[in-house]
Amino acid sequence: MADHRQEVIEELESIREAAGGILKPEDVVERARDEENVLHSQFTWDDGVAADQYRLWEARQLIRVCVTMVPNTDTISNVYVSLTSDRKQEGGGYRAMCDVLSDSEMREQLLIEAECELNRFTKKYQQLAELKEVFVAVERLQKRRQRAEVKRQSERRSRAAVAAAM
Numbered sequence: 095m096a097d098h099r100q101e102v103i104e105e106l107e108s109i110r111e112a113a114g115g116i117l118k119p120e121d122v123v124e125r126a127r128d129e130e131n132v133l134h135s136q137f138t139w140d141d142g143v144a145a146d147q148y149r150l151w152e153a154r155q156l157i158r159v160c161v162t163m164v165p166n167t168d169t170i171s172n173v174y175v176s177l178t179s180d181r182k183q184e185g186g187g188y189r190a191m192c193d194v195l196s197d198s199e200m201r202e203q204l205l206i207e208a209e210c211e212l213n214r215f216t217k218k219y220q221q222l223a224e225l226k227e228v229f230v231a232v233e234r235l236q237k238r239r240q241r242a243e244v245k246r247q248s249e250r251r252s253r254a255a256v257a258a259a260m
Contacts, residue, residue: 101132157188177203209236 109125110117126133138144160173174188177200181187194200212232219225 098132102136105132175204178207179203205239209239 105125106117106122109121113121122133123137125131126137128134138147157174158172161170162173163169164171172191175191175194176186176188177194180189189200194204212235216229216232220229
């Protein structure tokens with residue numbers, strides 16, 4: 095697997111260098127048309143299947159760009175959100191943001207996913223000193239959430255001990 099990944103990277107680098115340092119998707123697809131090329135297996139070449147997959151991608155994009163103004167604020171919010179638990183189900187799906195925010199379990203899941211995205215953001219841009227304040231704020235948020243989780247677990251154990259004693 096790692097060898098294949100390295101072969102893919104080497105091929106992409108070859109394409110980028112041949113194009114003057116810019117890697118363009120259309121150049122990648124063109125090179126991948128060759129059935130002997132390492133990139134070929136990364137694409138769906140059956141046009142019917144590929145067209146259906148593209149329409150699903152378009153539908154996801156359409157759902158993702160739906161936003162609305164939050165009542166009594168000047169905040170814009172996504173109308174729909176896809177939770178990891180839903181994406182693991184066959185066909186995936188999206189929930190209304192207002193439903194997610196009003197359900198404590200789904201809200202917690204969304205918060206965890208937001209933290210994961212913040213971690214990815216931090217790793218991707220950690221070389222940018224200009225964002226150090228953002229990274230510090232993310233770290234503070236995570237520490238506060240960890241302390242709150244420890245407190246919640248402690249309270250659960252206490253309630254369980256009281257219930258067991260009765």
